[in-house]
Amino acid sequence: MTWIVWRQQRPVFITLVAGLVVSVAAVLLLRAGMVADLQAGDLAGCLPFGSECGIRAADGFQDTWFDRLRLAQGTVLAAPVLIGVFIGAPLFAREFEQGTHALAFTQSVGRTRWTVTKFLVAGLPALVVVGVYQLVVHSWLEAAGELGPLSASTFYFTSFDAQGVSPLAYTLFAYTLGMAAGALFKRTLVAMTVTLGLFIAARVLIGDVRESLVTPTRLITNDLDVNAVVPGRPLVVDAGFLDSGGAVVADPTPMMNCTDRADAQGGVDWSACFRENGLAQRYADIVPAGQATTLHLLEGSIFAGLAVLFVLGSTWAVRRQV
Amino acid sequence: MNAGPVRAEHVAKHFGRTKALDGCSFSLPEGSVTGLVGPNGAGKSTLLSLIAGLAKPTSGEITVHGTAVRGRMHPDVALLTQKRPLYDQFTVREMMRAGAAMNDRWSDERANEVLDLLAGVDEDAKVGTLSAGARTQVAIAVALGRLPKVLLLDEPLSDLDPLARDETLRIVMTEVAERGTTVLLSSHLLTDLGDVCDHLLLLDEGRVQVSGDIEEILDEHHVVVGPAELELGVDGVVDSSRTARQATALVRGGTVPEGFQAARPDLEALVMGYLRASRTRRLARR
């Protein structure tokens, strides 16, 4: 049965591998070019995170490379949905559309075994491909260090979604979603559309909820300067002011007073003004960068849990064909 | 439990409110070739998939060689559905390999025997490029590779030209002759069925109208012809028609109506009589 699925998927596998080879080659070439540019511009000192740099040289470098790096992140983001739509959705839908499911059903192989074998044999290579590609892109991003997109928070969505277990979790989700849609609707085009729509919806919704998965830590500082960056580039869930009693100041009036005064006087000492208006401390509810992995795993397990449901759903849909 | 090759007792299959099969009982003798006939929508394909175990009956029971069939493909049964599903992208050789991979019991020898029959099938050709007749031959090879004791064929002759039909029937008959396989095949082509079948199963509106040995059934019926003015006045009239000059009827049972000439029907006349009667019933209901 493994051989059969492999043979049926052969064109898909070939496309996957060819696509991977071409993409990896492209990334490695670009990476090499970028490293050459770094050395030529003598920008090695700018790479470590947090370091300061000669602005003009760095700007020129970033003009050329920053967007390309972002684009590379984008491709890692796109991979899961492509796998779901082009590998997951047709997996069962094609069989039902062409009537070849009747062939499998009239042999001795049980329907559950058929479903599971197709799921595993067609899915594993896709996951491997995504994983390899993700790592290669990440190595390119790391090579840019502070000058690349990784300098922004590790929680920024293009970075977060392209790192750790997330791409694999999304791929597993998209693939099993496609598979289930195909088994349920039995029409390839319908399954592909449903997969695309539901995948995007799920990612947006769960992405919004991401922050609440971990209990944030509250950082309190006496420095009322709103422009001070929270160190360590964490995910800032919420931020604001505390009064002298330690309670959150929800009322915007104090801040409005200061803004009005700044408008009237053409400038103001913000910290002093805030203190006059009763604001004592600033707080930030954060998820520290060190917890990123935990967040990846938590979000990933949501998607993985859904994937399990989809696998069960597919098996049910296939078996119920009576 | 009687261990005949196929035995159905009060089998019914409902899809929602539609009754595809409504209480079918019959038994197929060992080594027989039974023709399954009936109007479209009579439940023939449904019955075949129930016997194979592809679907579960809503009520009633089907047994194959003594074991009950319940929603799982019976190992002794092979079913060839009307679309003759095969993996079009595979070569014939790969298709045979797939057959072996999907079946616990498989005989490469038997499958290849079937492929070599008649003009032989090119093993390196892709299945999708084969002619309809060759495709049917490959599909039968996959079915027979399972070494079934019961072979079910759903409209195996449709879309085939006369030569291919002839050849397909020959393959089936060889199987029966050499291995004593019990065969149940549905077809609309009554002349072809008449050549190969020794038993008949006639379905209409989900019920068995006629079942048994063809010769015995034909013995039991008469085609009667007489002047148009005469009434039939006997029981067991299956179907009758009247033109300006004469009245014709298909009658079941021994009595020949007064003033009518009786003759033994052939298979075609018999089946057509029942089909006409069924159509009359359906039209009258509207």
Added chain:
Amino acid sequence: MSQREQPVLAERLGKKYSRGWALRDCTLEIPAGRIVALVGPNGAGKSTLMGMTTGLLRPTEGRISVFGDAPTGRGMHPAVAFLTQAKPLYPQFTVTETLRYGRNANPGWDQAYAEELVEKARVPFAAKVGTLSGGQRTRVALALALGKRPRLLVLDEPLADLDPLARETVLTTLVRECRAQGITVLLSSHVLAELEDVCDHLVLLAGGRVRLAGDVSDLLRAHADHRTLSGLALAHMRVEVAA
């Protein structure tokens, strides 16, 4: 018979596709008012011949004329109606709408006649075509073809997928209507037995060439070792395949 009356006249007709010649050196005459059986194994060129008769395909070599005109790609000859195996009707249309489509698409449309045919078939006018049985759909397709008042009716496997009763009914209707109006019928079918009583002219194709052509009675007289049309045809098809 003048050219204008000859339904089909083909001279050394041939059609080549990239994979080879589908039809070669085909010379035949279809006489008027006959019911002509077109038989042959799959791939023998039957659909190709019918396609060229109806103007859907252009000959690679040779000529074909239908009622004296060469079929062009610009539309079917008004005197020719074609019923393919797929019976292309729009499943969403009701029967009435289907007939209206026929009226809009064909000059010389006879609405009364088409409706009469549908009534005789006892098909409800308000029913959507997609909900009809195979036999009913064939009858509607036939009404669509005959409503055009053709002089030549070309049918490609019209009886496929129909149960025996529907086959008999459709064939009877076809024969009755066409004989009554002197319509020439060119009919391809795989079931030779039912063509026996119906066709009076036979064209047998095999391997892209005409192997037999002529009136049935003449052919049976000439090949005395076969008593039936099916026997004769089958024997000739077998010979060609073996060759």
